[in-house]
Amino acid sequence: MATLKKKKNQPVVCFPAExxxxxxxxxxxxxxxxxxxxxxxxALADDGNKRIAEIGEVCADKPTESSADKLTGYYENGVxxxxxxxxxxxxxxxxxxxxxxxxxxxxxxESDIMLKTGAMLIGCGxxxxxxxxxxxxxxxxxxxxxxxxxxxxxxICRHQCGIYDVGKYKTEAVKERILQINPTAxxxxxxxxxxxxxxxxxxxxxxxxxxxxxxxxxxxxxxYANQIAKxxxxxxxxxxxxxxxxxxxxxxxxxxxxxxxxxxxxxxxxTSGRATQNRKFYTNEEDLxxxxxxxxISADIDFVxxxxxxxxxxxxxxxxxxxxxxxLGHLSQYTLVCNTNNxxxxxxxxxxxxxxLQVTTSIEVPYAPKEEVQxxxxx
Numbered sequence: 001m002a003t004l005k006k007k008k009n010q011p012v013v014c015f016p017a018e019x020x021x022x023x024x025x026x027x028x029x030x031x032x033x034x035x036x037x038x039x040x041x042x043a044l045a046d047d048g049n050k051r052i053a054e055i056g057e058v059c060a061d062k063p064t065e066s067s068a069d070k071l072t073g074y075y076e077n078g079v080x081x082x083x084x085x086x087x088x089x090x091x092x093x094x095x096x097x098x099x100x101x102x103x104x105x106x107x108x109x110e111s112d113i114m115l116k117t118g119a120m121l122i123g124c125g126x127x128x129x130x131x132x133x134x135x136x137x138x139x140x141x142x143x144x145x146x147x148x149x150x151x152x153x154x155x156i157c158r159h160q161c162g163i164y165d166v167g168k169y170k171t172e173a174v175k176e177r178i179l180q181i182n183p184t185a186x187x188x189x190x191x192x193x194x195x196x197x198x199x200x201x202x203x204x205x206x207x208x209x210x211x212x213x214x215x216x217x218x219x220x221x222x223x224y225a226n227q228i229a230k231x232x233x234x235x236x237x238x239x240x241x242x243x244x245x246x247x248x249x250x251x252x253x254x255x256x257x258x259x260x261x262x263x264x265x266x267x268x269x270x271t272s273g274r275a276t277q278n279r280k281f282y283t284n285e286e287d288l289x290x291x292x293x294x295x296x297i298s299a300d301i302d303f304v305x306x307x308x309x310x311x312x313x314x315x316x317x318x319x320x321x322x323x324x325x326x327x328l329g330h331l332s333q334y335t336l337v338c339n340t341n342n343x344x345x346x347x348x349x350x351x352x353x354x355x356x357l358q359v360t361t362s363i364e365v366p367y368a369p370k371e372e373v374q375x376x377x378x379x
Contacts, residue, residue: 008037009036009037009038010037010088010090010091011037011038011039011082011084011088011089011090011091012036012037012038012039012090012091012092012093013039013041013071013073013082013090013091013092013093014038014039014040014041014093014094014095015028015039015041015092015093015094015095016041016042016043016044016094016095016096017094017095017096018096019041019044019058019073019080019094020079020080020094023075023078024044024058025057025058025059025060026044026045026057026058027044027045027046027054027056027057028041028043028044028054028055028056028057028058028071028073029041029042029043029044029045029046029052029053029054029055030042030043030052030053030055031051031052031053031055032055032071037084039055039056039071039082039084039090041055041056041071042183043183044058051176051180054070055070055071056070056071056072056073056082057070057071057072057073058072058073058074058080059072059073059074059075060074060075061074061075062074062076062081068085069085070085071083071084071085071090072084072085080092101181101182102114102139105138105139109138109139109313109317109323110317110320110322110323111139113317113320114138114139114140114141114316114317115139115140115141116141116142116209117140117141117142117209117210117211117316118140118141118142118143118144118205118206118207118209118210118211119131119132119135119140119142119143119144119210119211119213119312120143120144120146120202120205120206120210120211120212120213120225120234121143121144121145121146121147121213121215122146122147122194122212122213122214122215122216122221122222122225123146123147123214123215123216123217123221124145124146124147124149124170124171124173124174124215125147125149125155125158125159125170125215125216125217126155126158126159126298126301126302126305127215127239127240127241127301127304127305128145128147128170128174128213128215128216129159129160129161129170129173129174129177130160130301130302130305130306130309131213131215131239131305131308131309131312132145132160132174132177132178133160133174133177133178133181134306134309135309135312135313136177136178136181136182136185137181138313139182140185140316141182141184141185141186142185142186142187142205142210143175143178143185143186143187143188144188144190144201144205144206144210145170145171145174145175145187145188145189145190146171146189146190146192146193146194146197147169147170147171147190147191147216148169148191148192148193148196149169149170150167150168150169150170151165151166151167151168151169151170151173152166153166155170157297157298158296158297158298158301160174160177161173161174161177169189169191171189171190171191172189172191175187175189188201188205193221194216194221194224194225195220195221195224202228202232206228206232206234207232207234208232208233208234208255209316210232210234211234211235211236211237211312211315211316212225212226212228212229212234212235212236212237213236213237213238213239213308213312214236214237214238214239214240214261215238215239215240215305219238219240219265222236222238222261223261223262223265225261226253226260226261226262229253229255229260230255230260233255233256234255235252235253235254235255235315236252236253236260236261237250237251237252237308237311237312237315238250238251238252238261238264239304239305239308241296241300241301241304242346242349243296243346243347243349244296244300244345244346245296245297245300245301245304245339246296246300246338246339246340246341246342246345246346246347246349246350247304247336247337247338247339247346247349247350247353248300248301248303248304248305248336248337248339249304249334249335249336249337250304250307250308250311250331250334250335250337251264251333251334251335251365252311252315252333253333254315254318258333259333259365259366259367259368262368263365263366263367263368264333264334264365265368266368266369267365267366267368296339300339300340303337303339303357304337304339307327307335307337307359310326310327311326311327311328311331313326314326314327314328315328330361331359331361332360332361332362332363332364333363333364333365334363334364334365335359335360335361335363336353336358336359336360336363337358337359337360338350338353338355338356338357338358338359339356339357340356341353341354341355341356341358342356
C-alpha cells in the first residue's frame with residue numbers, strides 16, 4: 001500500500017533585523033529544525049556557543065547555485081532574500097530584541113532602562129540560576145556570575161540547567177541559558193569564590209546601575225560582597241533558604257540611608273535558620289557533607305527566590321518615575337518567607353510562622369555599633 005508523503009512546510013528564516021537593515025554579509029549561525037523547516041539565525045559570528053552551528057551565509061549578490069545543506073541569503077534591489085539548500089524561497093521573519101523578545105514587558109518594564117542594568121550574582125546554584133534567568137527575561141543586559149562549583153546530577157532537581165550541562169561550571173551553564181534568552185547580553189564568568197575574584201573585575205563591571213545578589217550556600221560571600229557594594233554605591237540583596245527550604249529569608253539594602261549586611265549580621269547573631277553548606281571538605285567527606293545539608297525541593301526554593309526577584313526589579317527601577325513598584329516600600333528590609341509551618345518538615349522553628357505561605361512585613365534591622373561592624377569586616 002502506498003504511503004502518502006507528508007508535504008514539507010515552506011521554509012522559514014527567523015533572523016536578527018539588523019542584518020537586513022545594515023546590509024550585513026557573512027556566515028549565519030543558529031540551528032535548523034527539520035520537522036518544521038525552520039531556520040533560527042541567532043548570530044553572524046561564532047560566539048563559542050556549542051548549541052549552535054553554521055547553517056548558512058549571506059552574500060552581497062545572488063549566487064549562481066544553491067549551497068548544499070545550507071541556507072543562502074543575498075540582496076536583490078537592496079532587499080534580503082533567502083533560499084534553502086534546494087533553492088526554495090524562504091519566508092522571512094526578522095526579529096529585534098526590544099520588539100520581540102521583550103515585547104510582553106512593554107508597559108511594565110522599560111527595555112531601554114533594563115538593558116543598561118546589571119546583576120552580580122554570588123552563587124549560581126538553585127537560587128542564583130533562577131534569579132539570573134528571570135532577570136534576563138526581564139531585560140537585564142549585564143551579568144557577572146561567580147561560583148566555583150561544577151553542576152552534578154544531584155543538582156538537577158533544583159537547578160535551572162539540566163543533564164546536558166552536568167560537568168560544566170555552574171557559571172558557564174547559566175551563561176548559556178542567559179544567552180538563549182538575550183544573545184546580546186554581556187555575561188562575565190568567574191569560576192571561583194567571590195573572595196578570590198580580582199578587584200579589577202569588579203572595577204570594570206560594577207556601577208550604580210548594578211545590583212549584587214547573594215545566593216551562595218554561606219554568608220561569608222555576601223559579607224564580602226557587601227563591602228564591594230558599599231564602595232561602588234550599589235544595592236545588595238541576599239537570598240537564603242532555611243533547612244529543607246521550609247522557609248527562606250531575604251535581606252536588601254540600598255546604597256544610602258539603610259543598615260547594610262554587616263549591620264544585619266550583627267543583629268541576627270546565631271538566631272537565623274539559614275542553612276549553610278561548607279564546601280571546604282575533603283573528597284572522602286563529600287557524601288557526609290551533602291547528607292548533612294538539606295536544601296529542600298525546587299518549588300520551595302523557587303517561591304522564596306521569585307519574591308526576591310520581584311524586589312530586585314523594583315530596586316533596579318527605583319529611580320525610574322514610570323515604574324510602579326510591586327514590593328519595594330511594602331516589604332521590610334529583612335523578610336521571612338514561609339513555605340510550610342509544619343514541624344515535621346521545619347522542626348521547632350516552623351512554629352514561629354502562623355500559616356503556610358506567610359510573608360513577614362514588619363522586621364526592622366538596627367544599625368550595629370561601629371566597633372562591631374569593624375570586627376565583622378572581611379579582611
